[in-house]
Amino acid sequence: MxxxxxxxxxxxxxxxxxxxxGLGNPPTNAAxxxxxxxxxxxxxxSQPFRMKxxxxxxxxxxxxxxxxxxxxxxxxxxxxxxxxxxxxxxxxVDTVVPVPNRAFFDAPVVIPGAVTAKAYIxxxxxxx
Numbered sequence: 001m002x003x004x005x006x007x008x009x010x011x012x013x014x015x016x017x018x019x020x021x022g023l024g025n026p027p028t029n030a031a032x033x034x035x036x037x038x039x040x041x042x043x044x045x046s047q048p049f050r051m052k053x054x055x056x057x058x059x060x061x062x063x064x065x066x067x068x069x070x071x072x073x074x075x076x077x078x079x080x081x082x083x084x085x086x087x088x089x090x091x092x093v094d095t096v097v098p099v100p101n102r103a104f105f106d107a108p109v110v111i112p113g114a115v116t117a118k119a120y121i122x123x124x125x126x127x128x
Contacts, residue, residue: 035075038121041066042097044074046119051108058117059106064097068126072097075122078111087111091119096127 046060062072074091089111097103109117 036123042121044119048117056109056114058109061102062093062097063102064099069099070097071125073123074119077118078109078114079116081115086113
């Protein structure tokens with residue numbers, strides 16, 4: 001029988017290796033690898049619009065589905081008329097997303113050639 005001095009570090013190594021290698025199958029519609037998986041914590045409702053100066057903008061709400069307040073950063077995808085991604089742009093939500101509620105955001109889309117846009121969670125940070 002292995003003693004605890006050998007078993008505990010081995011168990012720790014296996015846990016770290018499993019987390020690092022990402023056990024399990026990735027979702028079929030996986031986001032770009034720099035986005036954090038956040039669908040279980042947040043829902044983004046957004047709409048593109050034309051600003052007064054004619055520039056494309058995006059506005060919407062980040063809805064909290066979790067148990068804790070959070071600061072959130074978004075990634076906006078600029079799309080052409082056929083739905084092809086032209087580029088990405090980070091957008092910070094100015095207020096903390098409260099539980100159980102939502103936070104408003106709006107931003108100009110500065111991706112050249114974009115005629116519409118979609119917003120996704122890029123990062124989140126739990127607050128108190």
